[in-house]
Amino acid sequence: MRTFSNVWRCVALAAVFVLNVAHSADAFAAVRKFEMNIEDTRITLVEKQQYHTFAFAGQVPGPLFYVDEGDQIEVNVNNVTALPHSVHWHGMLQKGTWKMDGVPGTTQEAIKPGESFTYKFTAEPSGTMWYHCHVNVNEHVALRGMWGPFVVRPKKPTALEKTVTKEFIMMLSDWDSKWSSKPGFGGVPGDVYDFFTINGKSFPDNQPLRVNKGDVVRLRFIGAGDLVHSIHLHGHIMKVAFKDGFPLANPISADTILVGPGERYDVIFTADNPGRWMIHDHVDSHTMNGDRPMGGIMSVLEYNEIKPDDFYDWKAKKFEPNFYYEESLKKGPGVYTNDGFKGQAVQ
Amino acid sequence: MRTFSNVWRCVALAAVFVLNVAHSADAFAAVRKFEMNIEDTRITLVEKQQYHTFAFAGQVPGPLFYVDEGDQIEVNVNNVTALPHSVHWHGMLQKGTWKMDGVPGTTQEAIKPGESFTYKFTAEPSGTMWYHCHVNVNEHVALRGMWGPFVVRPKKPTALEKTVTKEFIMMLSDWDSKWSSKPGFGGVPGDVYDFFTINGKSFPDNQPLRVNKGDVVRLRFIGAGDLVHSIHLHGHIMKVAFKDGFPLANPISADTILVGPGERYDVIFTADNPGRWMIHDHVDSHTMNGDRPMGGIMSVLEYNEIKPDDFYDWKAKKFEPNFYYEESLKKGPGVYTNDGFKGQAVQ
């Protein structure tokens, strides 16, 4: 249906896992190279609701960049779709590298279909960051899944974050089903968002967060969509420890936090209360899958100590242990794709 | 029109004020028992705009639970409506009592029509909390008035809150008149909120906040609806002292604060500026009653020292002294219904 460079697609399929880590002049800095396609990809939000995306490495969210502060990042981006794109590394200071900031018409020309662009920059500052397209953001970011997590590990972690034993990444976004199969269109005034996802999936097709009693848990929230979400965790007190990657002088305690578009909040809590606990958007209308209730941005914090009950909606749930990139984050710095997020190539 | 258990309705009407306070093992902890129906109830938002709700104890907001930190709470909930429900005690930690958290399909089965469920838990932590249904929240919480205030008095109050002489509870919510007489429907993508209330009433049918010069005033805001509200108080500096019940290390001064769905903010200010002062939502479109302007989420802070002027909209206002539960809060811990919030039973 769409024309694209078959050469690039083949190169990319071969190269996508080529990750070259080498040491730079700074003894602590690695050079992290990655080859990343932007591909027409059909993903499934929930049940039968599919969506045509322009997916980084064919997945939504895109690959996790988990790097050390000061690392040299080099990402060659191949645009294998039929529309222009770019990549903005949201939060990266780009000190001395402003032309790597990824804004078409301001810092570079957009990457045309069939073309490539290599982004080179230093990972600075540390914290929960993300990346996304900066062309026609009303469609490409809001509706086409062009975003992924970018986490920079600090040289000097705070005392609080040193206590963390398990962490989860949660990217929040919104979709209007009307445009699901009309790439290049949508994201216009009057649109009605009717699907709402964590890491590209709506309840009940997303995953629980599994912890053990005693874990110190860090949730990294990223507002990747167009709406403000109000995230409520049951049964625990969240300490809001970081805003946009920056530590708060005095963490704020909360059970419900607003996460706006582009914002990130890192919250830390102690898993001291075994049970099954909802975590969900308290914007009631964001718990819909189309016109069906009790879906959208909802999940369950499960303690491994608790056995399923008959009434539990997810008692037979097939568990996917890396849905929140929690397994990748355990492995330390690297660039991680995730098969669970991959969609189907659109021919 | 709807079938329901007449037995339960009768029991409830008789039992609703049965409040048994007894001392538990903890010398400071009381056992607070309450019997609470969920009833099909028609309330009036403003002027002729009625709304079919599923009301706790037949009122919107529901009864005020004002308890001490550590109290043992026991609430028997009777579902006298034709749809399933539950009660989530938003903010309560439910330490060791996760099956009392009120989430159908996760912590319990929903309470079916004609059935009951008894919630037993410890009031912890302290602060401004609330309760609401957790079934089909897009309709039941957003549109059917299934919420009430739950205030836990701290064992160790902060220095700032000790100075308070008068307090008011303000629950903010939003309504789409299209679904007003269609219980079991609504709360779907594309809905347009056209009525906006404080404690279930829109201006001018809500009430002023009356203070004396010298009062130290605490406003307890609760985001009970689906939208973010931006509350502006004229003529005074609000100290944002608590977020979700938790004290801020450094209270933030503000004249306008965002209150999102599920969030609570406690602000404290000194009544040192006699006059008549607006307090209202600065989201301009939330000051509408349908298509008529200057309604919705607006009220007036009145100093008793100031006499009415001819131009004052509320110069002949019939004052109801407990509209913000300010009289109940003066009485100390207890469970308080409020005749002013009661609607008409729907037969």
Add this chain to the structure above:
Amino acid sequence: MRTFSNVWRCVALAAVFVLNVAHSADAFAAVRKFEMNIEDTRITLVEKQQYHTFAFAGQVPGPLFYVDEGDQIEVNVNNVTALPHSVHWHGMLQKGTWKMDGVPGTTQEAIKPGESFTYKFTAEPSGTMWYHCHVNVNEHVALRGMWGPFVVRPKKPTALEKTVTKEFIMMLSDWDSKWSSKPGFGGVPGDVYDFFTINGKSFPDNQPLRVNKGDVVRLRFIGAGDLVHSIHLHGHIMKVAFKDGFPLANPISADTILVGPGERYDVIFTADNPGRWMIHDHVDSHTMNGDRPMGGIMSVLEYNEIKPDDFYDWKAKKFEPNFYYEESLKKGPGVYTNDGFKGQAVQ
């Protein structure tokens, strides 16, 4: 088309620059008098999109009031439109002057067409404040441009703000083109905002923010419209230093901040990273001009050290140096009109 007092219009055109500064009893306080019309005025948001406003002094935003804390303010407001209005001085405490607070039906009668009202009050407290109409705010504030900046210079500036070398005022607002030529109507439930502006202009018809390397920059954000905006600055760390004019005990670092209706945030950052950097609303749908993408609330922070590139959208931009009132703010206290914001009188 509309009837209005020709007498008042003539007086106002003559008097609008009559600014009388005199010293009051307080050695540090000046008396600042200003004559200000409210006029039917057609402005251009972007390209061919015009809008009928009720403009203060015939401009949107209105004149900048830049005064010292403690100054005596006296503004005679002449309503030259066909509808009632008032002026609320948002953030001013109005100690002892509550009838100057500008709320019709509460503190005064609305100013009828052809009539005047003189507001007299003390400028207190200091900080980024603003003024706006308080009649039918759903239309007059949200859609008719009835707002302007009011900045009060503190007697005791904070250490951080003393370092500032350049400052910019950014008033954020939203428009529904459907009501552009229907004054007296609009601002009703179901409205769809389709234009989004900074200081009344959408990208690309607004202006860059120009700085030199080494500047310490203060941005004064004012939420003047109906929506929450999420402002993202590329390449720099913003310190959120003031909320509603009040200094934060601990400034919060951020790259993205939510600005709600009525709120003000002052952020300070060091211009230490020469380049061209986007500053824009991260609510993706707010970067639209009607149905065309990459407009709305977007601008570019330009370092004077950087030369234009061929790919730069604004390479031939005609620069207007006072678009953010940055030139006026350099001059010190005064009341400043701005020809760049003036529209065409509607006869």
